[in-house]
Amino acid sequence: MLIDRLWMGGSVLLLAALMIRLVSRDRLREMWAVLLTMQGLKWLLGALKAQFHLAAFPKRLFPFATQQDFATDFAVCPSLAVVYAVIVNGRSPRDRLLITVAFAIAFAVWSLAMTRWTNLQVHHRWSFGIDFLCVLILLPLSTRIGSWIVSETREREGAVRLHGSQSAH
Template sequence: MNLERSIIIFSWIISIILLKVFVPKSKKREAWVIFLFMQTFNWYFGLIVVEYGLIQYPVVLFEAVEKANRTSFLFEFMAFPVLCVIFTLYLPKSKPWHRRPLYYIGYTALITLFEVIFEKHTDLIQYIHWTWYYTFGTVLIAFYICTFFFTWYSKFLIQGEHHVG
């Protein structure tokens, strides 16, 4: 097994552990909503980036799936949705207003850093017409969209619960 496949398998395991550790039982429903929303969102935009030849994923774990899709199954359907779940559930809502941008920037910078390291030192991802600051911008926007969607959904859910029973 090569380095890239080991990283992919390790990332799947870490993603599952992160969900188990950081999602309290009382927040499982919210976690599922965030997770599924971000899978859908990532799939669509991941396809655009790959199909326009901006990024390439030379090494994959599921060859049959990723021949049809060509995006990173790990990143689009597991790793990033898991990080969005944790990001959204632990977003500091009651902290001073200036902490929120730091939270967004910190998570985004960490993901961008890992992607740049993988791009430079492995065959997991290859930038074709892409740079790290595109990653930074798109991840930041994705976190914002995730937060916006979940805030809207939570209000809808709370209103719905008041009308039940």
């Protein structure tokens, strides 16, 4: 039980420290969009894993509220997506691909270690290869959706400001 709490607490604290260190104030809105997008995507994936009994989560933070792993789906992966989004910003497509693969491997290794050393997750019909592929797809997807949300919002805010200033004359 102690190792489970240390594992999740340490993972969340490490990623929180990285986010605080890496995210600049001018990109805060975009990073919130990335975080919330990844939370939504991981919630859906986690719900499917739990409902189809692909994995079990014997130790859950909110056992009566959800069947899935709250800490991984709502804290670890979204935080990882924010760190990823900061690091890949402005990189070449080749560098983005290499960074994406590195992050997917890191998450798969983290997930493997979690299932081996803790009682937080048991894979029934799930594998680390699937974890790797999911993160390989979800990281760029959440980053792209987050950037799109922010760019659409900025365009609308600019149009409202422009329209508002014209109607004032």
